[in-house]
Structure formats: structure tokens, C-alpha cells
Amino acid sequence: MTKKVGVIGGGQLAWMMAQVAPQEDIHLLVQTPSHNDPAVSLATKTIFAAIDDPQATAQLALDCDVITFENEFVNLLELQKLADQGVCFYPRLSSLSPLLDKYEQRCFLQNQGLPVPNFKAYESLDDFNSFSFPLVLKARRHGYDGQGTMIVNSSTELKAILAKFDGIPLLIEEFIPFDRELAIIGVRSVTGEIKIYPVVETYQQNQVCRWVIAPTRLTEIQQENINSIVEKLLIALDYVGVLGIELFLTKNGEILVNETAPRTHNSGHYTLDACYTSQFAMQLQAITGKKLGNIELKSSGAVMVNLLGFEVAYSDYQEKRAKIAQMGAFVHWYGKNESRWGRKLGHATMLLTKNTPEEIDQQGKLIAQQIESIWFDTPLSYIREL
Template identity: 55%
Template structure:
């Protein structure tokens, strides 16, 4: 039986449970808290923060290979273990250019992939002139540890930028923590999940549309209503990126489509991704099974949709509570072809991902998908 260590014990690790049973894979998780979702499905748990290299050394002794549920890791500490023969998939060199968002932008740009205009704050002498070349609004981003909109700010004018930078620079004392990039007036946001095997085979899932509110993903529609040329371009981006990094495992790639049809890469997630949750119910091989197949060296599975389409809706916290929202969940399960996934978190807070719902569709109809999403949200959110 293959033993896979997972650094991180949130819902992304928790959702690997069914695939692990199917593939006869043992999961060992490194996570800080006893009530983290993946603790309930792990055969063993190492209780420690994900950036604790000494704990990962203990994890390594229990596993054949180690993978990642999130990217908030200590690469320096992990590199020491890699030199001692610990097997990480994806390899650490595939993570190195991605964990800092500025380095990620540089890497993508150097590959010739389309990205928004960007620059690092600490590399610019005349900031005002540089920003004028972009024009307001601009996007200010923390270079590390941002997710679900955290660390990302839409800046409308110089006064707001100076206020934000003054506060954060006082707090962090380091201008190198930020980058600025052009605000993309996108028509839609898209994403693609792609997997690469140990032998270099790549499979891609259908390109999906993601709909955000307050920079947090609320809905995913599969497949996206885009042109065949756009699909081909996005699949080519995924192939270029995964082959360049020599990835083994699943990556999520977020993209913008402008009104003129131009595709730009937004961000890369070197792991399973929220935009691929629909695959649990809608695809022959879920992204979680695919990831385990890749990191274990098994043949990759079929990623294609088994229904005409699907819509996934995140169930986000809207209050501070310890409720399990049983009543709302039961109402949602009555929607035809609805599949509710509840992550078992013991505390709700605004914006926290508590679960998700996937509804399978009998046809590819974006408006129908949006209507179903709105029905779910009318049940879930008060008022």
C-alpha cells in the first residue's frame, strides 16, 4: 500500500479520502489542529504547523512520498529533507518560482505566457510615474500567503495607495512584500485544472468559468462558454507551464478573458483547487483522485465530464457561529442532481469555506446554471 504524506489538513486534503480508499492509498497528514477536516480521514496525523520542517521530517518517516494541500511551506527546511532523499511531488523546484507572486509573474512572463503588466514596489524609483503608465485602478498584492482575496486590494487613486502602503509598511517594515499590477477589466474569469504524471503525460479538465464576490470564489460553471480557440489557447498554457516546471501532480490555473477575447494568466495554485471541486461528482476521475494517481506514479484517469455540465456553489460562512446549518443543507439536497459536501468545520466565520454543492446539468446552459446557483444561495444566505 502506498503511503502519501500531505502537508496541510484542510478540506482539500479531506476530499482525497474517497480516492485514497479506491486506490488503496494510506494518507498521513501534517496539520496543526485536532479539529482540522483531514484529521478525521487520515490514518495518522502529525500535529504541527505546515511550515514546521522538523515535523515534516517525522512525516517523511511514515510515508513513501509527500505532497501539498497548500503552498504555505518552508522551502528551505524542505530542501534539506529533499537532499536527504525525501520524495516531494510536485518537486520543490516546481514550487520555488510560484510561492512569491512577483516571482510567479516573472516566471510566467519569461515563458512567454500572457500576464497583466506588473512590477515590484522595491524595484521602482519613481512610483508615481510608473503607476501613471498603468493608470488607475491598480491592484496591490501581497507577494506571499494571499488566498481567497486576502492580501489583494483594488486601489482607485494615489491617496488610497499611500494610505494603504503607509499602514502596511509600518506594520511589515518591508516594501519588498508587495507588487503592483494593472487592473484587468475582464469579461469573465476562467480556470483550468491540469495534471502531469511521472512519465510526463498531461491531462486537462474542462475550462470552467469562476464567479467571484469580494474576491472569493462563489460559483463555478463547467464547462465555460468560450470559443474553441480560447479553449485550445488555455490548454496550451497549461501544457507549457506544467512541462516547464516538470510538475508531478495537479495544478490550478486562474485566468482572465478581456472583452476583446484576449486571455491572461492570473494566478497559479500548485495543488488541487476550488475551481476543480465539481469534478468530484461530474467527472469520471476527480481532481483529488487524479492528484493521488500522479504523485503515486499510477496511470492518470479520464478527466472528462460525465454530464452535459455542472455548477458548483461554495457554502461560505456569513456569521460567527458554531452551527452545522443542518436545515439549510437538507433543503439544498432536495434540488435535483444536487450533491452537498460538508467539510465538518466546527466554527463558521464570514467568508470561511464550510462546504460546497455541485448540481449536475442535463445541458450546457449558463443562464440555467446561474439560476440554480442563485436558488442555492437564497437557501443558504439569510435575507
């Protein structure tokens, strides 16, 4: 029987969900503000409204069996009124509640006994006394793709940032001199079934993800530790759907939880082409009560490179995309008509052929450099220095 799933948000995450919806026998409806948002072109129906407009969500609910989320910019208090009237949201609003504010999320993670960097809510300058430079400041709400996350190196920088973010609630946390940044996608269905994708390495620059390599090199103990963290979080939250988790691997081999994202996640885009069941299909399966699919990789590994805006322009970069595709990559273009610095315009995924973890890592990084050299129209030697 065909299910109708509503998505609050119409960006590229909803667009990729809409791509796989037909094979899951699902009609996808979206609530999004702009006719130019990526998912509009594939959605069965679109409610054009702000994503935090509860009246629009009530209208969306009239045509849906269940509603899910593309982002965290929602008004839980207003949505709870709809839930009280019988509207079904997955993930549950009670699952989202401890995660939307970064300080409250950190407190929740810590209360679950999970390892996290030292942190504190910013209320006065005295709160910085227990931290040293460099330190990290984060906006507690509405940060994404590095926006609202700042690495602060001096008291002069701190003064300027606090003036810029005056009146905005902030989280202070210690800076972790990590060996690698990691991420993992966990899934839990309505029935309680759990699947966990491979741990990946993510490379960030200016707090924006440049590329992802799956799987990453880990010891057996580290892998078991991360899987245990994922399962514990999914159960503690009574979570339904896809949950993205970002982690640090410290230089002494310790695993720390950085942040969680209660939705499909950029670090899991490689699953569209590299896994038998993508994170987007898994999201739809989980929230509609289906048996979860096969999450195994189709090859020994994969590399995913974000195609990021590097100028202010109106272009579809067709020539660059064609060159990347000629390498054997799967190129996904989100259909955004405006490029700006750091904006995610698309991504490219390439399956890897090497066998050992070390070889997979080397091959993945080389391909990422080659794709970025084409995309940024920059000599490969320069890309390697970044």
C-alpha cells in the first residue's frame, strides 16, 4: 500500500529522499518556502510556506501518514499541538527535544555517560576562565555547515565575536586537537530494528565538510566503541529514523562525541551510490515501519566530495561536472541556481577498488584531490597543500 510521507524542508536532503521514494512505494510531500528549492521538482505535492509555519504543517498533515524533517529549524511547541491532535512525527518530537539546542544536546550526551569535550553555556566572561585558547564557540540554535561555529584563538578575537553575537545564546567548548574527524549514520525503525553504517572520515575546512572516505581506519575496539555509542543514543532517545553523529578521534586514540543531527546527514551521501540501501531510502523505510534494507558497501570503499560554491555566480557548471563524471564518478547536482562561497551545490561519489584500510585511505584522498582540482580549477599540487 502506498504511503504518503511529508517532509518539513525542501532542500537537497528532501530532494534525495524524493529520488528514492518511488522505489519504496511512497509519495513524498514537502513544506518549503521557495519554488526554487531542490525537492519541489520531484515532490508529489508542495506546501509553499516557511518551515516553522505550524498552519502550513497542519495543512501538510491532512495528506500524510507521517511527517519527518530535513533540518532542525522547527518550532517544537507549535508542532506539539499538532502531535496532541494525532499528527504523527518521526523522529518523535520528544526525541528531537534534547538535541536542537547544542548546549542541551551536550548535557544529554553527558548524562548518557558518553564522552564529550569539556563545555559550558556562555552567560558571562567568567565562564571562559576554565578554558584556554584556542577554544570553540557555537551558536546554540540554527547552526549548520559551519555557520555559527567559530574557533577563537585570542582574547582579541573573542571580544570581536562576542560583540557580533551579542544577544545570541552561545556554547563554549574546549578545542580538540584531533587526529581525525569521524561520522557515522545510525538508523532505528518504528519496530525497534537498528542498522549502523560504516564509520567514515570527514575532512572539514572552515567548518564545512569537503570530502568523506568510507570506511575509515579504526581498531576493532574503536569500531565497537562507536557502534555502542550509536546504539545507546538511538535507544535512549526512543529514536525513529536516521541519526547522524559526528565524532573526534583524538591523537591518543580516544573517541569523543561532537554533535548529532536528527536527520539524514551530509556524511552519508556516499550511501546513494556505494551502499545497497542509501540513508535516504533507510529514512523512509524506518518511519513507515518497513524492514530495514542492506547497508553493506558495494565495493571496498567510497569517497564523496562536496561540490562547494567558490564564487558568487549563476551557473550550472556543466563542463566541470562532465569532467568529474568522466573520471567514473556519480555526480549529483542539486539544481540550485545561485552559487555562493561554501554553498553545497552538489556532490560526487566514486567507488574505491583497493583492499587494505591504508590503501583505501590513500586512494580516496587522491581521488578527492583530483575531483577538487577540476572543480576549483586549481592545480593538483595546490589542492594537496590545503
